[in-house]
Amino acid sequence: MRKIAVVGLFFFFFAFSVFFQKVAESHFVFRNTNVFSRYFYEAAHYQDFWITFFGHRRIAADVAFIQLLQYYGKVPEEELPESEMGKHRDHFLSFSKHKRLLNYALRCVRLDRNFDYAYLFSAAALAWVQKRKSEAVKILIEGIEDYKKYNEVFSKAVLYLSAIQVRDEKGDVAVLPYLEEAIKMPDCPDMVKNILAFIYEKQGDYKNASRIWLMLVNSRDKRYRKESRRKLAQYESRLPR
C-alpha cells in the first residue's frame, strides 16, 4: 500500500513537471546561434563551447568582446610585413588593418545575439576606421537578419525600406522581388498589391499583373475592386487561353 502511494506521488509530481515544462517552453523562443550549427563553430573558440555548455553564453560573449578590444587596442605585429615590424607600436590604430576584426565581431554576436554594442562597435570600427565597408555591412546585416526572424514589424519595415531604396537606385524591375515578398504577408495593404500590378503591367507582363489583380477582386476598398475587375476584363483578350 505504501509502495503504491510513493509511486503514485512520484507520478503525480512527475506528470505535472512534464506538463509545466511543455507550457513554459511554449513561451520560449531560443534567439541565439545554435552551438551545433556551422555558424557557431566556424566563429567560436574552444573556450566558448565550455562556457556555453555551463549556461553562460553572455559571459562567453563578454570574454570574446574583451578579447576583441585587446586585439583592436594594439597593432597586431603578426599581421605586418617583416619590414614594418616594431615600427608601429605606438602609432594610432588605423596604421594596422586588423584583418581578424570581423572574425572577432562575428564570434561575439554569434555567442550572444543580444549584444547590440558588439554589432555597433565593430561595424563602426570596420566602416569608419578600417574603411572596410563591406565587412561593416556584413556584421550589421547579420544582426538585422537575425532580428527579423523574431520581430515581424521590424522584418516588414526592413523589407519596405529595401524596396524604397532599390526602386530609387535601380528602378521598377529591381523592386519586384521585394514587393512579391511583401504581398505574401497577410496584412499587406491592397495599395502595395495595386502598385505591384501596375509595375507588371508597365513591363508588359500581363500574366503576373492579372495574378495580382485577382487578389484585389474581393478587396474591401471599392476603388481597388472596381479597378481590378476592369483590368482583368481588359487583359482577357491579351492573355492566351
Next chain:
Amino acid sequence: MKSVHNVSVYTLKENARSRSFSLSVIFVVFVFASAFLFSRLSEVVETRVIRDVGMGAIQFFSLLAALFFAIKVAFTEGANKTIYLPLSRPVKRWQYLSGRFLGIVAVVFLEILMMGALLTGLLLLKNAPLDGFYFLGYLFIFLKIVTITSVGILLSLVSTSFVSPFVFTFLIWITGHLFREFDYLIGKMPSLAVIFLKVAKWIIPNFTILNIPDYVEGRFFQAGGYLPAILYAVFYTAAVLVISCAIFEKKEF
C-alpha cells in the same frame, strides 16, 4: 513536520558555519574585483560585464556549495557512519532527508541573497539600470540550484564513491543547459534518437527554461512562461525527492 523543521534548522546552522560557505563568499568577492578589472578594458559594457560575471559567479559558487552539502548529507555521512546518530532518534528517514534538503535550500537561499545584495550594491554604485528582470534572474538561479541539489542528493544515494555523484551531477547540469541546442539536431537525427531525446527531456532537468540570467530583457521568454517555469522546477524537485526518500528508506548503512 516538527522533525523536518528541526532537521532543516540544524542543517542550516551546520552549513552556515562550514568553511565551504565562507569560501564561496570570498571567491565571489574575488570575482567581483576581477569584474571591475574587466570593465576597465571595455568601458561602455562595464555594467554588462559586472552583471554577467557576478551572476555567473553567484550561480557557480552556489552550485558548488549546494553539491558539497548534498553529497555530504547523502553520501559522506553514510560512509562515515555519522548518520547512525540522527537515525537512532525518533525521526523517520524521509523526514530526515526532507529536513536536510530544506536546510540546504535555506543555506543556498541565504548565500544567493548575500551575494546578490553585494552584486546589486556594486551595480548601483556603477549607476547600472536594474529592472525587474534582473531580480527575477536571482529567483531562477535559486530554482536551478534547488533542482540540481535534489538531483545531487539522489545521485549520492545511489553512488558508491564521493567523486561519481559530483561528476554525474555536473554532466546533468551541462546536459540540462543544452536541450534547446539539441532541438537543432532533431531534424538531422533518426526517429529513435528523437524519441530518446524527448524522453530525456522529461527525466533530466531542463535548465534552458530556467536560465533567465542568460536571456536578458525577456527577449527569449514571454512573461506568461515565468510561472509555468517556476512550477516546473517545484514539481520536478518534488518528484526527485520522492524517489530519493524511497531509496533512503531502503538503504543500508
